[in-house]
Amino acid sequence: MHFMHQALQQAALGLGRTAPNPPVGCVIVAGGEVVGRGFHPRAGQGHAEVFALQDAGVRARGATAYVTLEPCSHTGRTPPCADALIRAGVARVVVAALDPNPVVAGRGVARLRTHGLDVHVGPLADAAVRQQAGFRSLITRGRPWVVYKYAATLDGKISADDARPLPVSGPDARALVHTWRNEFDAIAVGVGTVLADDPHLTTRGVPGGRDPRPIVFDRHARTPTTARALRPGTVLVTGPDARTDAHEAAGAHVLRAPTLHEALQGLGALGVTSLLLEGGARLASALYAADLIDEVRAFIAPTLLGAGLPALTSPAAHAPRALHDVQATRVGTDVLIEGFLTAIPRVDARAEE
Numbered sequence: 001m002h003f004m005h006q007a008l009q010q011a012a013l014g015l016g017r018t019a020p021n022p023p024v025g026c027v028i029v030a031g032g033e034v035v036g037r038g039f040h041p042r043a044g045q046g047h048a049e050v051f052a053l054q055d056a057g058v059r060a061r062g063a064t065a066y067v068t069l070e071p072c073s074h075t076g077r078t079p080p081c082a083d084a085l086i087r088a089g090v091a092r093v094v095v096a097a098l099d100p101n102p103v104v105a106g107r108g109v110a111r112l113r114t115h116g117l118d119v120h121v122g123p124l125a126d127a128a129v130r131q132q133a134g135f136r137s138l139i140t141r142g143r144p145w146v147v148y149k150y151a152a153t154l155d156g157k158i159s160a161d162d163a164r165p166l167p168v169s170g171p172d173a174r175a176l177v178h179t180w181r182n183e184f185d186a187i188a189v190g191v192g193t194v195l196a197d198d199p200h201l202t203t204r205g206v207p208g209g210r211d212p213r214p215i216v217f218d219r220h221a222r223t224p225t226t227a228r229a230l231r232p233g234t235v236l237v238t239g240p241d242a243r244t245d246a247h248e249a250a251g252a253h254v255l256r257a258p259t260l261h262e263a264l265q266g267l268g269a270l271g272v273t274s275l276l277l278e279g280g281a282r283l284a285s286a287l288y289a290a291d292l293i294d295e296v297r298a299f300i301a302p303t304l305l306g307a308g309l310p311a312l313t314s315p316a317a318h319a320p321r322a323l324h325d326v327q328a329t330r331v332g333t334d335v336l337i338e339g340f341l342t343a344i345p346r347v348d349a350r351a352e353e
Contacts, residue, residue, distance in 0.1 A: 003029050003066045004096055004124045010039040010048065011068045011131060015183035016212065017042050020271040022069055022135035026052040028090070030063035043271075047072065049081040053088045061089035068128045070099040070121075073108040082111040092118040096128035100139045130344050134185065134273030137294070143264035144185065144275040145342075146292055148284050149177065150311045151299040151334070157308030158281060169299040172332025175205060177278075180297075182209040186235070186272045190280030191218035194227050199279065201229045212276065215267065217260075217283050218242075225250045235270065237263045260290050281313045288312055294342035296323060299334045 010025025018024075018040050026048035028036030036056025038048045049071055053060050071081035071093070085093060093112055098121060099105055112119050129136065137145040151169035152158050159166055181187055181203040189199060194216055203209040214234040216223055221242035223230055230236075232251030238244060244254045253270075257263035267275065277284060277293070287293050298311070323339025330336075 007066045007068050013039045019185045019273045022132045024048040024069045026067040028052050028056040028063050030059050035059040047081045062091045064092040065090050066094045068096045070095050071108040073111045082108045086115045095121045097125045138273045143268040144272045145294050146275045147295040148277045148293045149297045153303045153305045155304050156310050157305040158311050159309045168301050170332040173299045173334045182206045184212045184274045184276040186213040186215050187276045188215035190283035193279030285312045295340050298337045301334050
């Protein structure tokens with residue numbers, strides 16, 4: 001468990017950078033100590049096992065490799081990682097979770113075993129699957145994993161009635177959100193948030209951080225071409241008939257989608273695996289009503305507002321749904337409540353065989 005935990009820490013270094021590939025980490029252990037570490041930095045570059053083996057060098061022979069996802073057995077942009085482990089003389093491979101990609105899906109483990117390596121599957125599988133939620137969502141559903149993040153007062157309001165932006169959460173919560181932005185492929189808001197707040201949708205205050213891809217849901221293309229969120233690479237999600245010439249000239253990628261489901265499928269086709277939904281109770285309500293929100297991260301501030309807008313407003317989003325695997329954490333003066341609307345799949349016990 002200890003060494004797999006270190007592999008998960010390695011994998012976390014690639015969060016938000018590997019799409020459409022998964023974040024994967026690997027450590028090579030010999031004589032009870034880590035002799036090699038590696039993670040997958042981005043699509044097209046070497047996988048975690050390759051970097052860990054390079055770091056270990058000759059010490060990889062006879063060692064144990066701990067890897068958070070089943071080593072690939074096919075040639076894509078890079079050669080098979082299973083073959084790299086075999087060539088390096090690794091004796092044992094411990095895999096957190098099998099790969100849901102049908103191109104791999106057990107073939108990597110089978111290849112290792114065929115060549116005489118001792119393979120064990122399952123340690124910290126739930127943690128690995130959760131870390132890989134975006135990749136797994138893209139592979140199995142064709143769309144990104146959607147996380148609704150919001151900050152609300154104790155009486156459930158996220159803004160004043162006139163939609164004026166309010167500093168609901170404290171500085172510690174806001175700093176944590178920027179670390180999340182650094183780890184997500186994309187960040188989404190509705191056009192109402194753009195018109196009211198003109199947000200940057202960038203990552204700030206995170207050493208070595210990078211900006212997620214901005215996504216603006218704007219059916220009628222009302223986003224001003226001067227909006228700070230509109231820049232090369234921004235995805236403007238519109239209705240089929242919206243006029244978008246000026247937005248495209250500003251560098252935006254226009255995704256025309258009649259429904260929210262088709263919009264998320266379109267984002268998946270662009271390689272977006274994880275989406276942080278940050279702005280717009282109306283957009284969040286529509287996604288919730290369409291059963292397209294997978295996870296919720298809510299900061300509850302110890303303040304009262306009275307009249308104001310709740311986190312969900314649509315009449316269609318009225319049926320109560322319980323969150324699963326709920327955690328509550330103190331973040332500065334706020335309480336962070338995290339939970340899942342979409343169940344994280346458990347690893348089949350047969351994978352232990």
